[in-house]
Amino acid sequence: MSAMIRAALTRVRDNFLRTQAATIDPKDFTVVTEGKADILFPKQEEVFYNPIQQFNRDLSVTCIRAWDNLYGVNLKSRRHGKHQQKRRKLNPEVKTSDTTTNSNDSGRYITILEALSATGLRAIRYAKEIPHVKEIIANDLLPAAVKSIDRNVQYNGVQDIVKPNQDDANVLMYRNKAVNKKYHIIDLDPYGTVTPFIDAALQSIEEDGLMLVTCTDLSVLAGNGYPEKCFALYGGVNMVSHDATHESALRLVLNLLNQSAAKYKKHVEPLLSLSIDFYVRVFVKVKTSPIKVKELQSNTMITYHCSQCGSFANQKLGRMVEKQSRKKKDQKIVKYSVAQGPPIDEKCKYCGGTNHLAGPMYAGPLHNEEFINEVLKINETRLQEKDTVYGTKDRIKGMLTLAKSELNTDGSQFYFSPNTLSSLIKLQVPALKRIAAGLGSLGYDCSLTHAQPSTIKTDAPWDAIWYVMKKCHDDKETYQGRKLEDMPEKGIGYRILKHLEDNKEHYDGLYGSKLSFEQNETSGKIEKMRKLKIVRFQENPTKNWGPKARPSGKDI
Secondary structure, eight states: OOHHHHHHHHHHHHHHHHHHTTTTGGSSSSEETTTTTEEEEOTTOOOOOGGHHHHHHHHHHHHHHHHOOOOOHHHHHHHHHHHHHHHHHHHSSSSSGGOSSOOOOOOOEEEEEEESSSSSSHHHHHHHHHHEEEEEEESSSSSHHHHHHHHHHHHHHTTTTTOOOOHHHHHHHHHHTTTTOEEEEEEEOOOOGGGGGGHHHHHEEEEEEEEEEEEEHHHHOOSOHHHHHHHHHSSSBOTTOOTTTTHHHHHHHHHHHHHHHTTTTTTEEEEEEEEETEEEEEEEEEEEEEHHHTTTTTGGEEEEEEETTTOOOEEEEEEEEEEEEESTOEEEEEEEEOOOOOOOSSBOOOOOOOOEEEEEESSSSSSSHHHHHHHHHHHHHHTTTTOSSTTTHHHHHHHHHHHHHHOOOOOOOOOOOOOHHHHHHOOOOHHHHHHHHHHTTTTEEEEEEEESSSSSEOOHHHHOOOHHHTTTTTTTBBBBBBOOOGGGTTSSHHHHHHHHHHHHHHHIIITTTOOOOOOHHHHHHHHHHHHHHOOSSSSSSSOOHHHHOOOOOOOO
């Protein structure tokens, strides 16, 4: 009888919502179509739509589907197992075979929280474009935004999945934590910094759940003017005035996530970390892992970077040493200890500039190759089918192809710009493949990076980088028409070249016999990537695109 009553109430609710949706006149709004969603955009602009963020939303849909493909099976079986245990506990006479039917026969199991939903566009797209989604909470603090979400949910007919909700995002997550309600996916895309929402989100996410995190405050994370604010918000300082500042921004965000998660014995695994236009976007998997928490110290680093020539050196905050167990010969144990340092002096040995500190920040890999492969696989299907729903699928392929190819190992943190180095030592900029060939001949690896064009990531030390940069032009005796002795002695380039000349015997002994600029595997990878016809940057959809002003919050 109760089931009949619930069904009747559901029909009444659905009829009411259909009636409400029928009363909406699209002529009163600007209708914006993105993906499979049609959004009624208020003409007064109290709640804003930003077209440049379509890449963010297309990518987010694809990444959630990839997460579902890779990890959803385990989550569904885990959930099914808990359901069986609960049924057996309530009724011990129920046989195992009687509990094999999944409580959710439709196959929908994913619960999503979009904590800062604005118009509800993202939540509606998730509901229409991602299989297995059971429930999406589209939350916002502003009454105007929630009214807009409710209207768009009705207009798109996704009332059974998307639930508009007005609340403070943190209050909502902590309240749900109190009743043990958690989400498989939590999407945090705030206006500015994500810092205030991290703690509550980490306590509200399911085991092996996916967190999608955006930070748009790059003036703090990657700028030159607010080191004190960067430290206050993210617990570290970025690489001020350095070419690699956008990667340091990513590593600061990941460090914030890991440090916050460690308090709850949780580990954050980066699946994909991208610097995009005017923001950073990271996709991380959260899992309880005391062992990984113990490794966090050794996966956190500070960086010394020269304020003049840009050379840098990383210092891990901890050490992990693997030793043979005394009791069991076939077993090894890991001993954790503090690190030894510093790795360099107060002054840069190449140019005499002052070394500045950046960090602490995350030192581990930025991406998971298996995850990127799955995202590319889903996206490739769209390309082959000439799907018109995803307008940025070409850019997804381009950016993730670059991200997949970039060095992701210890020792290859950060990148350098040959343009910057050449301008310092007054030499013509060498071809990237020539630099890569030189470093490759010395036994080092190189790659491009998605974060900045015409830059190189490498695991080579700066001794080798400067040596190769100089040797690229050893067939020339002058530097932009001047001999070395004619260059100003106070110049940065003069000091670098003088250091190389004064230590010529040392560097020739290390690298001279091995250095070659003939094409090799390393330069081949660089050249192959540069010849690919891939879209790396999105075309400007409108004039003056970028972050818009914060919404006014007035009722529509």
